[in-house]
Amino acid sequence: MDVIDLFSGAGGFSTGAALAGCNVVWAANHWPEAVEWHAKNHPDTQHLLQDLHQADWSLVPEHDLMLASPCCQGHSRARGKAHGNPQHDASRSTAWAVVSAAEYHQPQVAIVENVPEFLDWRLYRPWKLAMKALGYSVSPHVVDAADLGAPQNRVRMFLVLTKTKTPLVLDLPKMDHKPASSFIDFDAGNWSQIDKPGRAKATLERVRSGREAFGDRFLISYYGNTKTGRSLNRPIGTITTRDRWAIIDGGRMRMLSRFECRDAMSFPDTYQLPDNHRLAVHLMGNAVCPEPVKRIIQAVKEAA
Template structure:
């Protein structure tokens, strides 16, 4: 059994992923926020917990462990607060550098990692392997190379990893339906005499359209001199086969829709006691015109601008609630900054911050007019129609009056095992009998769209926490804990690679991930 310590543990995302690896036992979790420690302890009652400022703690008194995970505070490194960060120290008008206290603290916390590693080395019980997690912007820190060499000087080899959570292919934990770019520095002690098999754990499955088969994709930076960045912006994935000239491929990922509870009610925008901001309404209008599917929409003060469909993973979760779900459905930004757009819920969620800044809006819906058990089962126009009978028209379409006609046309099969499809999609097999009906409708006025914010449980699913995992506190505290967390599937695959290196034993790669 390998012991595991988690610094800056938050609510326990990294611990959850590590604990899912066979033979790993969390023995200590440390964090400065008592609410996060309470949540962690609720889920890991047999683990010791330390509440306090780790930078001021005597780490030499902490137990030594085989594995060590650390996620130093990231806000002062990140661009998620709406402005770009330059980590090379910038002088003021008088030529002096005066960083604020919070920035100094974020940087100081990074040094707590080699400080703990050195303390265990001095006790003759060195950590065998570990991971440091942070936002990718920390790579621009002016002391990055010095800090990394400090770890290497303590007897470790290192591997810098750029990984988006939606591409982590877990064995036990849940896939993350969220696009979350993070930096991971993995390290392992040279005395092991072997390195982790990173290719086994870091190559996502993807379909190569040229080879016409599923492959284990390889990461490729657009600029070969770079070693860190965001998916699609700085790097892509390619097919490993030279026969197709290493075609760019899209790895498997889970859509944001997987995290959304579609049973939760939403209020009609025109009935809201507090009207939505003009910018938010404009984003919804633009999204309605562009998409016919659910959207996740940026609502926080971040650099992300586009709403996205729920059929692809969510964007990064942060400590603020900054995504809403809009129907057709649209995800709509609700903060006041310009430059943001509604997106379909078929895309990944964007970065989650500590504020509730994204709304969800709904399309028109169909209502049955017959009696019986189906009379209260309204359904969206994108669903199949209920049974068409010979006794009369039993379907009503709820739409907005006076909306400029923009056709929402569906072909609906009469038979029971078929599904509705857009009129511009290929028609199903035609037989000698009349099998299809044409259903048309119009998109609603914005006031008739239903709108709500994402709930903490949905944000938790976007972060790939199991539904059984308990995060405590009020809504605001839950969002903050989720947004600060590490997605469990990433911790699982990175720790799995390190465990193999430490033990020399191969772990199952496929398993039964959900």
């Protein structure tokens, strides 16, 4: 099965497709660093660095499956959804590139990933009607990555669009959850003392509450509204585009390494990352989890 990947980012969708036995023939993104690292990890794929509003779809290879992750920032509650905000409105508009690509190529199946709030977008109904006008049935699936093989609680929406008379409802497995302890290396990383001058009061409070609940080893969220610790015996919370999760080990602490972020996202341990920690974390936090994608595509193949 030949696949193209719109808004390919760091390559989570592409990697999941490859794990499912697909051939990723083409991938595109407007972010140079994302295209660079996608190309390092998928050297046999044709790459395009471009704003996909301006894409010439006649230059895109024929394919059986189209994958697309249009920008989610304009939909996410974490980033705000105010109408009239030019940045967020432009972000939401990227979803129309999926319609134009589908109109030209008419693949049998397309899978679109985004945050669940995509379904509340005030233009979702016109967008859905456009896809239906092209002959697609639209089937939304809201899934937690932890249920599909990733050691992370990450709730995302996958729209399965098929050239069928009725929507394709996938029979997805619900797997045993993998704990955060499965990928954390306590012998690696740059640790610092928790009790040091300048440590934020909110951080110390999170550590205190975590110790009461979980003992010496646990996770805390370094920002946000979470005021308690998080057990290492459950999946980690959502990996974001900047350092969020800190590991507590007795009197010391550190942030997740870029490789731990990669493992939490369920990328293979051979997946290459930049040496720049901030860039690597951004790429991972902006990606799609490959293991859930693999299982979604496998379910599509089985249902077809």
